[in-house]
Amino acid sequence: MKALYDLPAPAKLNLFLHITGRRDDGYHLLQSVFMLIDWCDTLHIERRDDGQLSREDLTTPLPADDLVLRAARALQAFARPGQGAHIGIAKHVPAQAGMGGGSSDAATCLLALNRLWGLNLPLARLEQMGLALGADVPFFLRGRNAWVEGIGEKITPIELAPGRFCVVKPPEGIDTRGIFAAPDLERQTPSAIIAGFAAKHRTNENDKFEFGHNDLQPVAQRLCPAVTQAIEWLGSQGLKGRMTGSGSAVFAAMPQETKLAVAPEGWSVRQCGNMDVHPLAGWASSDIS
Incomplete structure (x- = not known):
């Protein structure tokens, strides 16, 4: 090969x-x-x-x-x-x-x-x-x-239901280290359990992807106002946005493919579906089936 x-x-x-x-x-x-x-x-x-x-x-x-x-x-x-x-x-x-x-x-x-x-x-x-x-x-x-x-x-x-998502990335990025070093970062959120997430995911058709929150988001919004702007842009179209990871991308679950308003210049906007499995799963021995 x-x-x-x-x-x-x-x-x-x-x-x-x-x-x-x-x-x-x-x-x-x-x-x-x-x-x-x-x-x-x-x-x-x-x-x-x-x-x-x-x-x-x-x-x-x-x-x-x-x-x-x-x-x-x-x-x-x-x-x-x-x-x-x-x-x-x-x-x-x-x-x-x-x-x-x-x-x-x-x-x-x-x-x-x-x-x-x-x-x-x-x-x-x-x-x-x-x-x-x-x-x-x-x-x-x-x-x-x-x-x-x-x-x-x-x-x-874990198993997740199929879903469609609008993902928005403004031009600005965020340094992960800056977020984790912030003195106002919430670091003591009570632990959740898988069963609690799974129960909501199975039974709440309208908000099955909206468990919990992102503790990094308030700090990211302070450091990068574009995160707030992206969330507000999603909100103007009836979508509940939140940040993924350490940002600056935000996303919202959507019921189906939707015609979206024109995004500000320089933003990356994409409608995505989730995947059950990575296309290369199984390429290393002892992969979990």
Whole structure:
């Protein structure tokens, strides 16, 4: 096998995000439901036999040393001498949006190179590598909608009803570190339980995706007024918006595909559906069926 083309890296939405505490090392403890959506980046990976790792930006220019190259280097430690790769990335998911685009790209890279280089590392080993790269990477490696706890490493698969969502990303991004460092960030939200989320999700047809809240949103709105503007734009069309992850993207569940008003210039607006499973689920041994 010399190449793998058209590899999807789907984004995610956080249906809610509660901060329930903080560890002694400064990492925040969270609870969230992560949901895969059909807004995807695409990777193309060709094997190199000179041991080099190279990257080609096919759409948006990326930082010189992004998560994909870091993921490839981490995995290359297990490869045979001379195994390298050329990685092309067609970036479509906005950066600094809270949608996990970079983490998803890294997960797709790990799954693909594990196969392309014939390493056959189990999913658990890839997850250890992924967590060192970013808290969202293990979720994308698992490839199923999930109840997520801890610092992102405690992942419990859950079933979600099909849904349609309007996702809005204003031009401004938000530095995640700035939000988590804010003194006014709520860090003591009481813990929820999966059963409580599941009961509401099953029985409330009109608001089955509206459990809880996002503790990061008030700080993000203070740091980035465009988040408030995007929520208000959704509200003007009868949609209940909230922020995903650490922003600045916001989203709202919608009953069906809807003709939306023209968004302000520079905003990315997309109507998305959720996904039951990542397209590459099963690419690593010991994947959960």
